[in-house]
Amino acid sequence: MGNTAEESIEQQVEYDREGLVPCIVQDWSTGEVLTLAYMNEQALQRTRATGELHLWSRSRGEQWHKGETSGNVQAVRALRLDCDGDTLLALVEPAGPACHTGERSCFHRGDFDAAAPHEALPTLERTLRERASRRPVGSYTVELLDDPDRIGEKVMEEAEEVARAAREESEERIDEEAADVLYHLLVLLRSRGRSLADAERVLDGRRS
Secondary structure (H helix, E strand, O other): OOOOOOOOHHHHOOOOOOOOEEEEEEEOOOOOEEEEEEEOHHHHHHHHHHOEOEEEEOOOOEEEEOOOOOOOOEEEEEEEEOOOOOOEEEEEEEOOOOOOOOOOOOOOOOOOOOOOHHHHHHHHHHHHHHHHHHOOOOOHHHHHHOOHHHHHHHHHHHHHHHHHHHHHOOHHHHHHHHHHHHHHHHHHHHHOOOOHHHHHHHHHHOOO
């Protein structure tokens, strides 16, 4: 099989003896892995035609439109194929939890004592959304969201502090002040209904 740029994914996929190919499902915005599932040729065709994730259920032996029953559909933003052609990567925007248990990701068991660095900001953004929705009494985040002028002042204040730390203080202090900037910036974005992904898309568009 020739893997040329002109060939479609459908032409390049290498299915196993049962006509299946593993599909890693990853959150388009955060990069978090949501689940590992399988596609057959029909599921791939339906995914490409509808723009929503379709899979093959090995346990039920049937085609599966992800979220058809729960409403937690997954809009597919991109499909990628690995170097051997025997594994798919689906980058999706999930409408709700990916796992049948109600967890955001199927990978919710195991060692979480050392969170991966890339999990920090998505987790923080979800916490900020929860604070904005539930508005717990005594929450510093809620206090900021209720005072837009203060949020802007805090972002400027923390930016100055990280710049000063870079000039005069230890590496540890730089890290701490940078974390303060990121927190307050995410609160500011939340106050305007924006997210880190919106800024990341601008950066991506600026790549030369």
